[in-house]
Amino acid sequence: MNPLVKVKNFVFGTGRMAFLGGSPVYYGWLLFLLILICQGLLAYSHQFQLGLISTGLRDSVSWGFYIGNFTFLVGVAAAAVLLVIPAYLYNWKPIREVVIFGEMLAVAAIVMCLLFVCVDMGRPDRFWHLFPIIGHMHLPSSIMAWDACVLNVYLIINLFVASYLIYCAYNGKKYNPKIVVPLVILSIPMAVSIHTVTAFLYNGMASRPYWNSAILAPRFIASAFCSGPALLLILFQILRKVSDFDIKDEAIQKVAEYMAYAMVLNLFLYGAEVFKEYYSNTHHLVHYKYLFSGLHGQTSPIAVYAWMSLAFAVIALVIFLIPKLRMTPMTMNIGCVLIYFSVYIEKGIALIIPGYTPDTLGQVYRYVPSMTEVRVAMGVFGIGFLIFTLMVKVSVAILFSPDRKVAHA
Amino acid sequence: MNDPTDISPAAAEPQELGTSRREFIIGTFYALAAAALASGCAADQLALDEFVQKHFKDLTPDELKKTIARMEKKYWEEYGANIKINATPPIPGVLYGYALDLSRCIGCRRCVYGCIEENNQSRNPSTPWITVLEMDKEGGVDLANADAFYDHEQVPAPGKFYMPVACQHCENPPCVKVCPVEATWKEPDGIVVIDYNWCIGCRCCITACPYGARHFNWSTPIIPKDQINTNTEYLGNRPRPRGVVEKCTWCIHRVRKGQYPKCVEVCPVGARKFGNLLDPESEIRYILENKRVLILKEELNTQPKFFYYYGL
Ligand code: SF4
Numbered sequence: 027m028n029p030l031v032k033v034k035n036f037v038f039g040t041g042r043m044a045f046l047g048g049s050p051v052y053y054g055w056l057l058f059l060l061i062l063i064c065q066g067l068l069a070y071s072h073q074f075q076l077g078l079i080s081t082g083l084r085d086s087v088s089w090g091f092y093i094g095n096f097t098f099l100v101g102v103a104a105a106a107v108l109l110v111i112p113a114y115l116y117n118w119k120p121i122r123e124v125v126i127f128g129e130m131l132a133v134a135a136i137v138m139c140l141l142f143v144c145v146d147m148g149r150p151d152r153f154w155h156l157f158p159i160i161g162h163m164h165l166p167s168s169i170m171a172w173d174a175c176v177l178n179v180y181l182i183i184n185l186f187v188a189s190y191l192i193y194c195a196y197n198g199k200k201y202n203p204k205i206v207v208p209l210v211i212l213s214i215p216m217a218v219s220i221h222t223v224t225a226f227l228y229n230g231m232a233s234r235p236y237w238n239s240a241i242l243a244p245r246f247i248a249s250a251f252c253s254g255p256a257l258l259l260i261l262f263q264i265l266r267k268v269s270d271f272d273i274k275d276e277a278i279q280k281v282a283e284y285m286a287y288a289m290v291l292n293l294f295l296y297g298a299e300v301f302k303e304y305y306s307n308t309h310h311l312v313h314y315k316y317l318f319s320g321l322h323g324q325t326s327p328i329a330v331y332a333w334m335s336l337a338f339a340v341i342a343l344v345i346f347l348i349p350k351l352r353m354t355p356m357t358m359n360i361g362c363v364l365i366y367f368s369v370y371i372e373k374g375i376a377l378i379i380p381g382y383t384p385d386t387l388g389q390v391y392r393y394v395p396s397m398t399e400v401r402v403a404m405g406v407f408g409i410g411f412l413i414f415t416l417m418v419k420v421s422v423a424i425l426f427s428p429d430r431k432v433a434h435a
Numbered sequence: 436m437n438d439p440t441d442i443s444p445a446a447a448e449p450q451e452l453g454t455s456r457r458e459f460i461i462g463t464f465y466a467l468a469a470a471a472l473a474s475g476c477a478a479d480q481l482a483l484d485e486f487v488q489k490h491f492k493d494l495t496p497d498e499l500k501k502t503i504a505r506m507e508k509k510y511w512e513e514y515g516a517n518i519k520i521n522a523t524p525p526i527p528g529v530l531y532g533y534a535l536d537l538s539r540c541i542g543c544r545r546c547v548y549g550c551i552e553e554n555n556q557s558r559n560p561s562t563p564w565i566t567v568l569e570m571d572k573e574g575g576v577d578l579a580n581a582d583a584f585y586d587h588e589q590v591p592a593p594g595k596f597y598m599p600v601a602c603q604h605c606e607n608p609p610c611v612k613v614c615p616v617e618a619t620w621k622e623p624d625g626i627v628v629i630d631y632n633w634c635i636g637c638r639c640c641i642t643a644c645p646y647g648a649r650h651f652n653w654s655t656p657i658i659p660k661d662q663i664n665t666n667t668e669y670l671g672n673r674p675r676p677r678g679v680v681e682k683c684t685w686c687i688h689r690v691r692k693g694q695y696p697k698c699v700e701v702c703p704v705g706a707r708k709f710g711n712l713l714d715p716e717s718e719i720r721y722i723l724e725n726k727r728v729l730i731l732k733e734e735l736n737t738q739p740k741f742f743y744y745y746g747l
């Protein structure tokens with residue numbers, strides 16, 4: 027068959043799989059995501075007309091909720107792929123499926139990351155200034171420029187591997203390991219690098235002592251190893267219920283065990299940071315004071331979240347440290363949800379905002395995201411989840427459905 | 436492989452390397468972008484030209500002229516004012532430096548207001564380039580207890596002293612380092628400038644600046660028509676669009692013509708001194724050599740060319 031025809035069949039076939047033959051719950055979910063996206067678009071058009079004045083951001087706190095979400099999602103994208111390592115080491119049976127779902131999650135997460143950067147830009151119309159050749163990429167000195175590079179390369183690798191594997195499965199061929207294996211192996215250091223470079227983005231700012239700490243990048247990696255697998259574990263259990271995806275209990279248990287180590291490391295590094303700040307008690311402590319309580323007699327609007335995040339992390343750690351609790355699906359899932367939200371709050375709120383409060387001249391601007399920001403963020407999540415849902419639907423149909431031949435007959 | 440009919444791009448491509456190839460790609464891009472946009476909004480030639488506008492440093496003298504003409508026309512439409520944009524080059528052998536006498540400053544904010552008018556800053560919302568901090572004489576320079584929003588009937592308030600802060604024109608500017616698109620850089624005369632038509636509004640530089648010197652146009656700047664300063668500089672005080680960063684340029688449109696910055700001129704107590712650091716006879720050199728000088732956040736190695744001193 028002509029390869030072009032093959033690709034065309036693949037595109038139409040997968041398109042049909044994505045939208046046909048779902049359960050009412052599936053269509054309900056799609057509808058919900060569409061509503062999320064539409065309200066997000068409305069909110070963004072409002073922001074586009076008025077400018078970023080429609081956000082809660084100001085000169086004092088010039089990055090906020092958008093960039094916080096961006097940072098969190100880079101972690102999810104990185105961890106999703108790093109799960110490939112134990113999958114190979116222990117030779118879990120549906121290894122191809124673990125790779126595919128991990129990479130799809132990474133793709134969806136990176137798309138959301140890029141969208142969050144775009145909605146945060148003052149001049150999204152000038153995005154092309156960041157391109158090589160036609161623009162001016164400020165390399166090697168700008169970490170932001172590096173971040174744009176690694177994120178895009180990572181997106182391309184994962185998108186390619188995932189679609190190639192699906193494409194081969196669709197045509198009933200075996201994939202060519204000479205293509206796949208090197209790329210999967212390459213995606214592992216890439217996963218580490220996207221999160222490290224993102225950490226360096228903050229870490230390298232000597233003007234902001236709150237971030238100017240050498241363990242910021244290790245903390246990013248540790249926390250990503252908590253939140254990313256949490257998401258995948260829940261996904262695997264759902265897929266196991268609704269499809270023939272038969273990941274073994276042992277595999278899930280192994281991931282949970284790794285998460286327990288990651289949680290210990292995450293809290294340990296966090297504790298090291300907190301110790302350094304409080305014991306040395308320099309002027310730089312103000313940022314932690316703003317994080318945990320408040321300044322000048324006023325409670326900070328983020329303190330409650332900071333404590334929530336900490337409490338969630340501790341409870342999740344207890345659950346994951348006790349083997350009996352970790353092995354009971356019910357408690358394990360509670361632990362997964364808790365640690366996921368703990369890291370979400372930590373990256374989304376507790377990382378960015380205190381870095382800016384008080385600002386470099388000691389002034390306190392009590393930033394809270396505006397309604398527009400929250401709505402745009404929900405829209406971006408809507409897009410990411412939609413992409414992920416459609417990809418999972420297609421791959422489940424191709425990988426596990428016995429009658430999939432019908433689709434491209 | 437060795438198919439004689441193979442006309443791969445590599446075979447068809449002219450054997451030229453380097454700039455010509457780069458230019459070819461850029462040219463193609465501009466043509467494509469132009470075509471794509473033209474089909475959508477053929478009427479709005481201005482918007483199209485603005486979209487494909489190059490980096491300031493990449494403009495040929497001819498392109499620069501055309502760009503300036505286009506901008507002046509746009510400003511005329513927007514503000515009804517005959518704004519003149521210059522692209523004055525730096526004066527050779529000059530490295531500017533600034534000194535501010537903390538023992539004289541009375542916190543009247545005349546420099547702030549003078550700067551706003553001189554540099555076409557937005558009146559609403561207003562994010563002035565100069566921030567005057569009020570601190571306790573007892574506490575010394577202590578930013579953690581500084582107040583930027585003081586509001587007294589009379590200044591100086593008892594027991595207080597004042598520290599105006601704006602861009603320090605660092606010799607080692609972290610804002611320049613972090614910009615992902617090189618929209619901001621240090622000129623040969625030491626002034627740190629921004630190309631408002633290249634900045635993508637990512638605000639990395641705001642985050643990197645240790646002096647709160649950079650300000651973002653969160654919404655479209657509003658300047659009353661009758662208060663526009665029509666004498667402007669491309670890299671200086673021409674009106675800025677929404678969504679880009681701006682900051683003090685030491686009145687680049689004045690100093691490159693041998694005038695003092697506006698703030699130096701309006702300060703009622705003569706607390707502000709400006710001059711050429713390379714000229715051993717200059718007043719600024721005298722101050723640096725003979726007074727007690729303070730560099731803000733010296734430990735960060737930004738190497739400001741803005742010095743605080745105690746003149747009394
Ligand atoms: S004071 Fe801030 S804006 Fe000015 S050169 Fe230094 S880092 Fe850049």
Ligand code: SF4
Binds near residue numbers: 614616633635638
């Ligand atoms: S806001 Fe503009 S000048 Fe500042 S770092 Fe971003 S692109 Fe560069």
